[in-house]
Amino acid sequence: MVFYYTQKGGQRMAYRFGPMDLTHAKQILDWTYDPPYHLYSLEASEEDQAELLNGAYYYAESDSGELTGFFCVGSSARVPGGYPLGIYAGDDCLDIGFGLRPDYTGRGHGPEFIRQVMRYVDAEYRPTKLQLVVASFNRRAIRAYEKAGFYPIGAFYSMIGDQMLEFVAMRRHQIQPVLETGHLLLRPLRASDAAALLKLQADALMRIGPKAQGAHGDDEAAAIEQISNWSSQFCAKRDFYWGITVKSADVLIGVIGYNGLQPEREHASISCRLGGTGMNRFAAEAIRAVVCYGLAELGLETLGTYAAADDLIVHAILESVSFAEAAGVVPAASSDQAVHYSITGELLERSVLAAAYTLRYGAFGAAAGQQPGRGSHEG
The missing domain is CATH 3.40.630.30 (Gcn5-related N-acetyltransferase (GNAT))
Structure with a gap:
């Protein structure tokens, strides 16, 4: 599915989305993020490959066919520490996670990427609320989410590997009730x-x-x-x-x-x-x-x-x-x-x-x- 948009300056651009496949998954497994964002780097392991291919992940390509990012929905977008606090209680939120190619981060691509992903999600899932969690140190991502209409609803700690990290939970209502x-x-x-x-x-x-x-x-x-x-x-x-x-x-x-x-x-x-x-x-x-x-x-x-x-x-x-x-x-x-x-x-x-x-x-x-x-x- 292709979504077109106009950049500042009038240039017509597009994002193409589709269910994750092996070709795109292998590219994502090779991505490496610099510290302190290295916790988001995946390993070229069978386990991480299986995670990307579990049916909850989607790839995002530019109109030239270049892989620019991915997103996931459901439990794959959740962080374990949120469960005890009830972040994931109820069934009225669609959990979502975003991933942008390392060389695209910090360059202003995030807000537009989020907007186009949400257009796709609206068309496919018709959610009433979207919810995500993000590491609290990742201020640039939080700013991008705020520009897209997400707002914080709470914070919690969770073990990621051998690190205890603070996460911020954010939510966006898609439809006025x-x-x-x-x-x-x-x-x-x-x-x-x-x-x-x-x-x-x-x-x-x-x-x-x-x-x-x-x-x-x-x-x-x-x-x-x-x-x-x-x-x-x-x-x-x-x-x-x-x-x-x-x-x-x-x-x-x-x-x-x-x-x-x-x-x-x-x-x-x-x-x-x-x-x-x-x-x-x-x-x-x-x-x-x-x-x-x-x-x-x-x-x-x-x-x-x-x-x-x-x-x-x-x-x-x-x-x-x-x-x-x-x-x-x-x-x-x-x-x-x-x-x-x-x-x-x-x-x-x-x-x-x-x-x-x-x-x-x-x-x-x-x-x-x-x-x-x-x-x-x-x-």
């Missing part, structure tokens, strides 16, 4: 929602937190572009939003999401706009789901928001979801003063939050490898 609650579906916004989104931003009767980033003016074409941008930002874990609909009718009654989302700082602000029909009945239900998702899935520690000082209904709704009023007031986007609220991860264990939503994703499959791997190492 639908959050299903008792009465609502919080779904990704679509281009057809543009007109309704603009109306909500202008005329919403309930306003909680800042205006959704980028949703300004009355230009429907610009709103469609912004909806597309939000979809891309979901993968990079930056500001993104859901449309709020009632289960019985796919009519947009609100929009809710994260403003100022920074997983590395473990914080975001909740932004919510609701029309009159859903103002009192559904606001707490939607906010509770988004709070719980941020704490459980994005690894956030705190979420904040604010409401106009005289909007007693909104204050009551936020407090019903366990938001606590912060000290003082902050300026709202308008000239009015606003009261600031926050909520922390300590409240996640409360049953009212733990059962706030059900995630709905598309199905995916994953090839299972046979032996534990050494993590990803391109850069």
Whole structure:
């Protein structure tokens, strides 16, 4: 399978992927990485050859037919030390490992290689989440993964040969989920929602937190572009939003999401706009789901928001979801003063939050490898 892309400067390039075969495996076994990356070098042994040919590995070639890298999925992409900590618990992540040819590393090829591999994986496996582990000293690889939308979820130690090494586990959500609650579906916004989104931003009767980033003016074409941008930002874990609909009718009654989302700082602000029909009945239900998702899935520690000082209904709704009023007031986007609220991860264990939503994703499959791997190492 071939994937084309355009380099900076307009040059058309391509990556070709296929299941690992003996010819490509023998080339990879001859690769040697310089210290400190030498732990990724394989041995020209029957054991390592069998590992590469176990059905979980794929080769990557340039459009000229030159072998440039490989990747693996399933247990071959896992590191033993991650099992006791539950890194590999559950079946909603596809584990993946990347390997770039030694003379390609450190030259800026990593981010594009990762992007093209993920295009192939999306087409073949349709994963909802991708997960990888990388040695913590490999900062250039970590930077490449971050550029591709991966974010850290934890760290652990594992024996590799005779060395005890620290690894960082990273994850990337491929598909923005639908959050299903008792009465609502919080779904990704679509281009057809543009007109309704603009109306909500202008005329919403309930306003909680800042205006959704980028949703300004009355230009429907610009709103469609912004909806597309939000979809891309979901993968990079930056500001993104859901449309709020009632289960019985796919009519947009609100929009809710994260403003100022920074997983590395473990914080975001909740932004919510609701029309009159859903103002009192559904606001707490939607906010509770988004709070719980941020704490459980994005690894956030705190979420904040604010409401106009005289909007007693909104204050009551936020407090019903366990938001606590912060000290003082902050300026709202308008000239009015606003009261600031926050909520922390300590409240996640409360049953009212733990059962706030059900995630709905598309199905995916994953090839299972046979032996534990050494993590990803391109850069």
